[in-house]
Amino acid sequence: MLLKKSFIGLKKTKLEYEALKGELPIPVFISGGTLDNENFNTLNLEALESISAHISGKPSFNVFTNSEKKINTIVICGCESDLLTITNQYVLRTKANEIDKGIKVLREATGVDNIVIVIPSHLESFCSSIQAEVKIVDNVYPSTLPQMISKDILGKIVPEGKTYEDVGLFFLSSETVAAIGGLALGKVSLNKLFTFINKDGNKTLVSAKIGTPINEILEHFNVKLEDMDRLIFGGPMRGICIYDTKHSILPDTDTVIVQDKSNVNFASDISCINCGECIRICPVKMPVNMLIRYLAGRQYEDGANMYDLYCCIECGLCSFVCVSKIPILQYIKLAKHELEHARKAEV
């Protein structure tokens, strides 16, 4: 199961990422394909930016051209950004060639020499041909989130309210780099690879054209959606809910989860009982129990000033363990959103 409790007495809930070891699964092909790359012979920043919407992951290269932020390291994530998914690992295992090519293109286009590829330890043997510094990341959530990688692996703590670009890091997934490499090798892929997780928890890799409506995929797998089911784009910790089956596969859809209504759990409006579970699990040591009291009372300003709202990296672990089932992450996002609004209104 998803859950493993370990550590006598200290009750740490360890959430491990799915590891793609052993035999490779074969992706189910739904639609799409590849075109020959005729238009972009020189892959410079403008060219990459102009087609970024068609590159899986939809990277934005703006930060290299028009901003004062100085990027000194490009980090390629060969690890997953959420639980249950295996997309990035699959790409890393099957497309080392393209990734290597992509890295060369990136080096030339951006002028950044320092390129790091971050992978879980079981994939180390697949990276030997890749011309980049290989770093091993822990296989426990949330260590692959950009802020955690930059803190634990690169030793750069992202200050509150700042992004990792402010500390000179630029993140790309291995799939994005492989797509860029594919371009350089003369192929434009129209497809997005993603992990499809059925109601019974079965995982399948699916390759479908970007823009395919989700109901085509559901039809292919014979999934019957019923009222009160949940359809999730993204992983179980950080994904978003889809309310319409006409929604299409996006360039950054790594995972699609169909959750049966019997597995759907609801948040509650019980107040915080001060059990401290959230504090113990928070990777950045936020005073979540105090913060939630302020946020629930809509004291967003105070929450930000006194209880470090902007340090949160939005991993969702606090909501995951909350005994009162408070949707803490939702409160945090709402607070940031409201503060943003207020700031805009002031200007």
Next chain:
Amino acid sequence: MNTKLIVSPSPFIHNGDIILKRSCQTIFALLPALLAGFYYYGISAVAVVSLSVSTAMIWELIMNYLTKQPVTIGDGTAALIGLTFSMLLPATTPWWAVLIGTFFAIIVARGIFGGIGGNPFNPSLLALAVLLISWPDMFDFNEALLNYDFIYNMMDPLSAVKRFGSSGVSSFDMFNLLIGKQAGGIGSVSGIFLIIGGIYLIIRGFIRWEISLSFIIGIIITSFLFNISDPNKYAGPIIHILSGYTLIGVFFLATEDSSSPVNFIPMIIYGLCCGLMTVLIRNIGAHVDGIVFGILLMNLVQPLLDKIRPKTIGKVANNYE
């Protein structure tokens, strides 16, 4: 046709620890000590406990209706408060005292502070303190349990110390104290079962081990200092740990969620000070048992203690110009 899907914020999974589970596990951990209490004190103990649990739940229900809030007795916390409260009472407690006690525990100590999670004090202890101050005679365990026919030396060791100095407890066999052959509250006399229950909760992670451990260390240090200063007057650490409300206090009362701190250093300070206050009150205060007021006092400073917290990673001082 349009399927109505659920749309809700992430995360979409939960580790399954909910309040009901916490309450049930705590009640489960209290059961051995409770059964031992039933064994020692018989049917009148059963009556006190049953009355306490049921009235606690009824008060909760009444509070829900009065405040027009959703009914919350389903989460088990009212039952838990009723249970811990009754386990502190002597088996001879009259019914009206139980009723008043649970009223104070549920309505005064918790309800008017906003229900679950809002209580600044441990509800059971607050209720007990009210009874203790209003009807002190009820808690003279030696008097209260006079009618029981015990085959062993049945005395409240703490009041023995208070009256006769540490020679008063020389007749207590440590083993008997451990298994509960002493006069005291229904569920608070059988040390060994309370320890088992407490350790179970610690292993399962339902209470914070830091509090229990530092509480015990606090008691040991303070009582040891008293003991070496005047061995004739003050009892040693073991008596302090095995007698009175100590063990139930250490594992089940001081660790109550909303009235105890959650950060590491505050938990240690809280535990140590609880131990210190307990022994101070026992040795030089007016009350026989210091646990009740020791913990209540520390409950009071808990919000201040919890201000000591680790620096959040990424926090920059004064970046709000």
